Amino acid sequence: MLDRPRPQTIQRPSLGSSAGQTRLHGSDVVRPLGSTGSVLPELAEAPQRERKWWLHPAFLVSVGLTVLALLGAAAWFVIAAVTDDSVQVTGLSISDDAGNAHLDWNGPDDAYSMFAVHGNGEVVDLTQLIRGTEAWIPSAAGLYGDDTCFVVRPASVDAEVSLDASALSGQRGQSTCVADAAR
Known part of the structure; x- marks a missing residue:
């Protein structure tokens, strides 16, 4: 009979199963476990979007005040015309x-x-x-x-x-x- 090679069982190490184990064994990248490194990339501050000129608060306030001034002037002219005492026979x-x-x-x-x-x-x-x-x-x-x-x-x-x-x-x-x- 021919001897066949027996399959060998490869034992793989279990990761992180030993108490106090701070390194991963059997990995190509050896990196210590812990909070020493930064996990997230640093975020660059996003540039602020420029507002349209008609949405700028100063423009909206000036338009609102202009409309109020025109309405006030119109009301004043109407009241002045109704109560005009200068017309006399x-x-x-x-x-x-x-x-x-x-x-x-x-x-x-x-x-x-x-x-x-x-x-x-x-x-x-x-x-x-x-x-x-x-x-x-x-x-x-x-x-x-x-x-x-x-x-x-x-x-x-x-x-x-x-x-x-x-x-x-x-x-x-x-x-x-x-x-x-x-x-």
Whole structure:
């Protein structure tokens, strides 16, 4: 019989099984176990991404403040226009021109309202007849009679129509009557 070689059992060392063992045996790389070496690579500080100019906090704050300033200015202009006390009717006069009533007054180029107050107390709004600082009222329309008085005041005034001089003064308006018309 032939002798066959018997397979040899190779004993491999068990790693880290002995107490106090600080080295790995049977490895090509011999490195001591422990915390002496750095395990993680050192990280380089990442460069910061540059912000877009419209996302910069200073830009956002300036845009916000600009919008607030514009809104404030718009509100101020609206409030100033609504409460404008500079519009006042002065020198209201009435004349009879070929049977038609012609009203004329002094004041800035602004919106005015005109009312006909009849002798029986009836009040008729004739604002649509105003052109600038004058109004022509045709007699054929039947909008006035001999007992009619006219009140002209700024359109921004929202109060009851009255012929009382002190009330009209407070409303920055004036009145005149057909009976006072120069013929």
